[in-house]
Amino acid sequence: MSADPFQAETQAGRLLLRFSGPLDTAAAVRHWEEAHRKARGAGAVTLDASGVTALDSGGAALLVSLAGPEAEWHEPTDATARGVLDRFRSGLGPPAAPQRHHHRHFRPITALGAWTVGRFRLLLARLDFFGEAAVTTAGLTAKPWQLRWSEVLRHLDEAGTRAFGLCLLIGTLFGVILAFQSSVPMRQFGAEIFIPQLVGISVTRELGPLLAGVVLAGRTGSSYAAELGTMRVNEEVDALRTMGLDPMAWLLVPRIVASTLVMPALSMVMNISAIIGMGFVMAGLGFPPIAVANQLEQWLSLGDLAGGLGKSAIFGLAIGYVGCRCGLNAGAGPRAVGDAATGAVVGGIISLVLLDGIFAVLFFRLGW
Known part of the structure; x- marks a missing residue:
């Protein structure tokens, strides 16, 4: 010094x-x-x-x-x-002048324009995400050996095996409820023997895949969103990009493949358990199991089962995609993970209903 x-x-x-x-x-x-x-x-x-x-x-x-x-x-x-x-x-400069908050006048046209532009930008962002996910999935489909099959098996266990008990419970109860409710009007016409036909067709074609989709959206869709949202908040997704790894191929594709593969199995479990529950009700009404089996064999076709299972695979694809999108697009802050999980469940159920309506119109037009 x-x-x-x-x-x-x-x-x-x-x-x-x-x-x-x-x-x-x-x-x-x-x-x-x-x-x-x-x-x-x-x-x-x-x-x-x-x-x-x-x-x-x-x-x-x-x-x-x-x-x-x-x-x-x-x-x-x-x-x-x-x-x-x-x-x-x-x-030592002069203090900044306080900001004056001007009163905003309500302008309906301006508000409508801002809302429209915001919705359009949100739509473009979702289309961009969908395109990136589709291209990545198609690339890994052409090269399946590059897919992380260990992650696929882990998600198959979490989304499928651990959901079998819940599907069995819901399916059985739903079969019992549907059979009991159907027996009330059928009894007036002496047509209780047709309850297996009603329950079998409605469950295999519509209700089985739909209920399994709700279970998958509530359990797996929210789980995908919460897990990926936590990774987003903790900047683990950005770390993957920094290391040169594609988050779509690393995180999204294994989950979508698992949800697509597991949905037909959940739908089949739901169908079988609902028919078993309906069989208990028919036995209580005095109809032997052979009569129930004959009705199912006579009226239930393989096309009904195949249509429901094929539809359920599309449901699984949509639920997996919505859950991963909500998780990877989660914002920052303590509420981000909760909002992502809520959005995954709501978006998954809405997509289920929309797709089911499209399939209903398509099957009707095809005479299936």
């Missing part, structure tokens, strides 16, 4: 105040009175701080207080010291 960073001398009628070396708070305190006393007694002052090598807020306060409106400045040449001096000067 320099022994005397301050020197004062007179040159051509001007007072030269020269500072050199580190000018910290301690040095500023030592020379504050002397420097100001000499500056007050001089007409013209030249302030030379070009030799200052280190500066803090105390030294900057000394230099700024000595620099009058007519003083000649030689600022520090050291970049760090000059930066400290500039920040100190900016802090």
Whole structure:
């Protein structure tokens, strides 16, 4: 540290105040009175701080207080010291004027236009995500050995095997309820023998895949969204991109493949359990199992079962996609994961209903 960073001398009628070396708070305190006393007694002052090598807020306060409106400045040449001096000067500036909150007048046309533009941008973002997911899935379908099959098996176990018990319970109860409710009007016409036909066709064609889809959306869709949303909040998805890994191929495709493959199995479990539940009701009404089996064999075709299972695979694809999209597009903050899981369940059920309506119209037109 320099022994005397301050020197004062007179040159051509001007007072030269020269500072050199580190000018910290301690040095500023030592020379504050002397420097100001000499500056007050001089007409013209030249302030030379070009030799200052280190500066803090105390030294900057000394230099700024000595620099009058007519003083000649030689600022520090050291970049760090000059930066400290500039920040100190900016802090002495006038306070920013308070922002005035202007009253916003309600303009229906402007609000409608802003809403329309926002919906259109959201649609473009979803189409962009769908296109990227479709291209990635198609690329891995052409090269199945690059797919992470261990992850596919793990999600098959979580989405399928662990959901069998719930599907058995719901299917059995639903078969019992549907058979009991059908028996009330059927009994008026003595047509209780046709209950297996009603329950079998309705379950295999519509209700089995639909109920299995609701179970998958509630369990697996929300799980996908919560897991991927947590990874998004923790910046693990960005870390994958930084390492050169595609999050679509690494995270999305195994989950979509698993949900697509597991849905026909869940739908089949739902169908069988509903028919078993209906069989209990028929036995209670006095119909032997052979009569129920004959009715199912006579009226239930393989096409009904195949149509329901094929439809359920599309349901699984949609549910997996919606869950992954909600998770990967989760925002920041503590509510992001919860919002993503809620959006996955709601979006999955809505997609189920829309797809089921499309398939109903398509099957009707095809006479299936």
